[in-house]
Amino acid sequence: MYVNLIVDKNVRKLDQLFSYSVPEKYKNNIEVGDRVVIPFGTYNSYIEGLVYEVIFDDFLLDSKIKLKDIIYILDKKYSFTNYQMYMIKFLREVYASTFQKAYLTVLPAQQVLNINTNYVFLDDILGFHKFDKISELNIKKIIKNKELKNLLSSCKLEKIQDFSLKVKEKEEVFISKNFDDLEKTLLNIPDRNVKIIRLIKYVNSLPYVEISKLRRATNSTTKDIENLVKKKFFSKYSLDKKSDATNYITDKGLSNDVTEIVFTDEQSAIIDTYSKYKAKNKHFKAIINGITGSGKTAVYMEIAKKVILNKKQVLILVPEIALTHQLISRIKTSLSKKIAVIHAHISSINKAIQYNEIANSDIEVIVGARSAIFCPFKDLGLIVIDEAHESSYKSDFTPKYDAVELMMGVSKFFNVDIILGSATNKLQHIVAAKKENFLMLHMKKRPKNAKIPKIHIVDMVNNKIKLGDITEIMYEKLAETFKNKEQAIILHNRRGYSSYRQCKECRHIEKCINCDVSLSIENNTGLAVCKYCAYRIEKYSNCTICNGKLFDVLPAVRSVVEDLRELFKNEKFVAVDSLLTADSDKYSKILSDFNEGKISALVGTQVIAKGLDFKGVTLACVLRADLMFNSPDYLAVERGFSLIYQLIGRAGRHRGDSLALIQTMDVENRVFKYLKDYDYYSFISEENSIRKLTTFPPYSKLYMIKFSSSDNKLCLDSASICFEFINTLLNKKNMDVVIYKPRAEYYTKIRNKYSYYLLLKNNAENHSKMAKILYNILVIDKYKILNKNVDVTLDFSPSVL
Incomplete structure (x- = not known):
């Protein structure tokens, strides 16, 4: 009996399974998914392995091969479930990940195995006394590898290794x-x-x-x-390390109506459809396309109740950590007390406790951001992906997986029910779902006869400007809103989210020493910081070039806030951007204050358009909407439409009449015709035709290869070499692939590294073949063309070009 293992070694040429013999004492106890300790390499250093396959027939092995034994099996509570093992296979097959990176992506950070190697002297040598102990790190500073090997073989030195896997107990x-x-x-x-x-x-x-x-x-x-x-x-x-992980959430003042729900006809129809499917023991797969405020969450909850009654677990994914604030208390009150919350801001202690509870099926509902998909599920019965159109479901780290795509794979493989919900589902998801025979369900009305906002397209060319980007019309509607003790949400989705300082004399802008970006001034601390790396300095008062005087340049959003404060001196305005929402506690406090009416308007980037529900909002405004569609990115129009559509939906959810103002310099843009009529279906149909005609996804597959190095020339040269090699290889294989020459990233230098990228466009049906080619070239360096001083990353579905 032997096992094939994934080993925790990040070396290109070691991206393979390794075979180990199973000692007699473990033969009745070892399973796929077990985590083990093994001796590895010439010096038999202890490392971690994951059991990928168990082979019972030894005759499959070459009789000349002598396998090493497994040393130890970790506690079964740290073993991977079948669900997690599937995730590893999916990451490898679909995203060309190495075994090790796929394993570490699924492995909880708080469960990493610690292995310590020490040496004990068995004689008085090299200035050490008998039984002196020294760490591996220190001994390699004073003894070369060859000498170390001789000392071990001559029994003058003994190697001692120990390992531990202990979740942090620190409070x-x-x-x-x-x-x-x-x-x-x-x-x-x-x-x-x-x-x-x-x-x-x-x-x-x-x-x-x-x-x-x-x-x-x-x-x-x-x-x-x-x-x-x-x-x-x-x-x-x-x-307390055992405290409820959901207690940290401040939900005071947030919209949290848990009174008994009277379902609309549309809601009831979807719930009945689900019940009929389950009565026939059929797999329920659906896209729910519902206008903002149509009550999709209530439908999720009702279906989840039925799943829990059948002793199955429910996973509810949300695109932003901030959105858990309005969901948790509602679930705890009306659905289940047995709830886990998984995202980056949960402490490692609580996360470890929750992982064990999920694995033991003590948890019924798991709510989380993207990383929650890797929980150790054993009884998963329903996957709900809320706001499924959001780009945050795509990972920025290698392997660059798409959580929606992954969960569709899980649903198919494990026969788990799945719902993709949004007011503006992605074209990519719609096409993929139709191929998998998903139901297409619709919700076109708001409950309780709530009205959708009237939409007014404001021509900024022919309308008077009051101040900055604020037109006379917008000023009048804001004044009317505040007079009625109502609130507004204002979207300004422009580049330049951070304030910086510029010299009045020479116009110099102080930049980060590590990155090609200006230093931002933090409001809370006054420090000049880089938003990409850890570099920070005290706020400087004079130019570092000419010693001239400096002036503060506000970011686009904060500039609008200053203009509004000038126009409405008695009202309170708050700027909301990604820097603020990264601070979960502070963002929660602002949401609470806004819902209590302490803030007149939120002004922000795209984060304010995402899934928030406020009672007092009757006016939604979009500034310079045309800027969202001017990018050369093929996704720009769909993304812009979705963002504005979502923003409009924040208004009028709990009151009578409401209004959406969309200010633009280009009123003839085709998008506004569809937005004004709330005609998502016609828009997405036209977008589908354009993608077919131009052969962009979902009617092709895009690949982005990114090169990064501290040496600019070396980085560009490496990208150019790969371009020529890939182009030649694809021509030899007669593959119809478009490959574009190397281009510099938008910010050419980040964290002391320069970046270039290649873009490839391939027939979607040939993805498996293409993935294998790119894996051989760029992951394991089969053709020896990569430079060790240049980092290479692969993205099989880039969301931004």
């Missing part, structure tokens, strides 16, 4: 403020200490903050924070 430590009046508190700061003021301002903006996060955000030390605790400015407390 999470939090800080909260001990004061009410910020201004009075700041007056008591000795010598107006900038660092202390920065800390106090940051903590004041949140209900609480993890101490490690506070250190990073304010460039402070633990000692700085502890001093403020001693002086009673802050309180410090720990989070």
